[in-house]
Amino acid sequence: xxxxxxxxxxxxxxxxxxxxxxxxxxxxxxxxxxxxxxxxxxxxxxxxxxxxxxxxxxxxxxxxxxxxxxxxxxxxxxxxxxxxxxxxxxxxxxxxxxxxxxxxxxxxxxxxxxx
Amino acid sequence: xxxxxxxxxxxxxxxxxxxxxxxxxxxxxxxxxxxxxxxxxxxxxxxxxxxxxxxxxxxxxxxxxxxxxxxxxxxxxxxxxxxxxxxxxxxxxxxxxxxxxxxxxxxxxxxxxxxxxxxxxxxxxxxxxxxxxxxxxxxxxxxxxxxxxxxxxxxxxxx
Numbered sequence: 001x002x003x004x005x006x007x008x009x010x011x012x013x014x015x016x017x018x019x020x021x022x023x024x025x026x027x028x029x030x031x032x033x034x035x036x037x038x039x040x041x042x043x044x045x046x047x048x049x050x051x052x053x054x055x056x057x058x059x060x061x062x063x064x065x066x067x068x069x070x071x072x073x074x075x076x077x078x079x080x081x082x083x084x085x086x087x088x089x090x091x092x093x094x095x096x097x098x099x100x101x102x103x104x105x106x107x108x109x110x111x112x113x114x115x
Numbered sequence: 116x117x118x119x120x121x122x123x124x125x126x127x128x129x130x131x132x133x134x135x136x137x138x139x140x141x142x143x144x145x146x147x148x149x150x151x152x153x154x155x156x157x158x159x160x161x162x163x164x165x166x167x168x169x170x171x172x173x174x175x176x177x178x179x180x181x182x183x184x185x186x187x188x189x190x191x192x193x194x195x196x197x198x199x200x201x202x203x204x205x206x207x208x209x210x211x212x213x214x215x216x217x218x219x220x221x222x223x224x225x226x227x228x229x230x231x232x233x234x235x236x237x238x239x240x241x242x243x244x245x246x247x248x249x250x251x252x253x254x255x256x257x258x259x260x261x262x263x264x265x266x267x268x269x270x271x272x273x274x
Contacts, residue, residue, distance in 0.1 A: 083273040089193050092116040097197075100122055100153045 004043045007051050014058045026054050118190020121197045122146065122154050127163065127173060129250045134172045145251025198255055215263060230258060 001009070015023070020038075024031040027050040037043055043051075059065050075084065119127070129135070129143035141151045155171060158164040163181070165174045177185075184190065203211060218226065237256065 080273060086193075089117060089189075090196070093120055093193060093197055096116050096120050097122060100120075100150050100157070101147075102153075 004037075004048065007043075007048060007055070008038060010055055011051050014055060027051055117184065118187060118194060119185055121194055121201075122150065123158055123163075124194060125250060126151070126154050126158060130164065130171055130173055132173075134170045136170050140171060143250045145249070195257070199257065202255060202257075226260075230260075233258075 020031050020034050023034050029047055029050055037047065075087065125144045126140060129140050140155065141148060144151060155164060159166055163174055164171050
C-alpha cells in the first residue's frame with residue numbers, strides 16, 4: 001500500500017461515512033479533486049498534509065491516544081520482544097473485537113464515490 | 116492476531132458438531148445480529164467454517180497447523196485473559212473474589228481437594244444441562260492458585 005492509499009484508508013476509518021462534500025470542506029481540497037484522489041490520482045504534498053492534518057485532528061479528540069503513543073514508545077525501548085508481542089496481541093484482540101461490533105464498511109475507496 | 120478471539124470461539128462452540136442456519140447460531144451465541152454475521156464471515160474467510168449459503172458447519176478438514184493455531188498455548192492464554200478481563204469489568208450480577216490468603220500446608224491440601232470436588236461437580240452439571248442450556252447462558256467460571264512471591268517475580272521478569 002502506498003503512503004497515499006494508507007492515508008486515505010486511515011481517513012476513511014476515522015470518517016467512515018463522510019460524503020465528498022464534507023471531505024472537501026474539512027481538507028480544503030476541491031470536491032472534484034477529492035473524487036479523483038479517492039480514485040487513484042496521485043496526491044500533491046499539500047493535499048497529503050491536509051488529509052494528515054484532518055486525521056490528526058480526529059485523533060486529538062481522544063487524549064488517551066497521546067498517552068498510549070508515549071507509553072508504546074517507552075515500552076519499545078524497555079520491554080523484551082516477548083513482552084511487546086503480548087501487548088501487540090492484546091491490542092490486536094481489542095481491535096478485532098471492536099471491528100466485529102461495527103457495521104461492515106468496505107475497506108476500499110468506493111464509498112467515497114457516493115457523495 | 117493469534118488463535119481465536121472469544122467471539123469467534125463462541126460461534127464455533129455454538130455450531131459444535133451441528134449444521135445450523137444463521138438464526139440458530141445467533142440464538143445459541145446470543146450475539147447481536149451484526150456482530151454474529153461479521154464473526155461468521157471472518158470464520159468462513161479463515162476456512163474454519165464452511166457454508167452452502169444458508170447453513171453453516173465447522174470445516175471438517177482443518178489442518179494440524181490450523182488446529183495448533185486455534186488451540187495453541189499462547190492463543191488460549193490470550194483468550195483466557197480476554198474473558199477474565201470482561202468478567203473483572205462486569206457491572207451487573209458481578210461475582211468476583213481475589214484474595215491473598217495465609218494458608219498452612221494442611222489447609223492448602225484441603226483447599227486443593229475442595230477444588231477437585233468443585234471440578235467434578237461442574238463436570239456433572241455441564242453433562243446434565245449441556246443439551247438444554249444454550250451457549251449464551253453458560254457460566255464462565257475460573258479459579259487459580261499461586262504464591263505471592265512467585266507471581267511478583269514473574270511480573271518483574273515479564274513472563
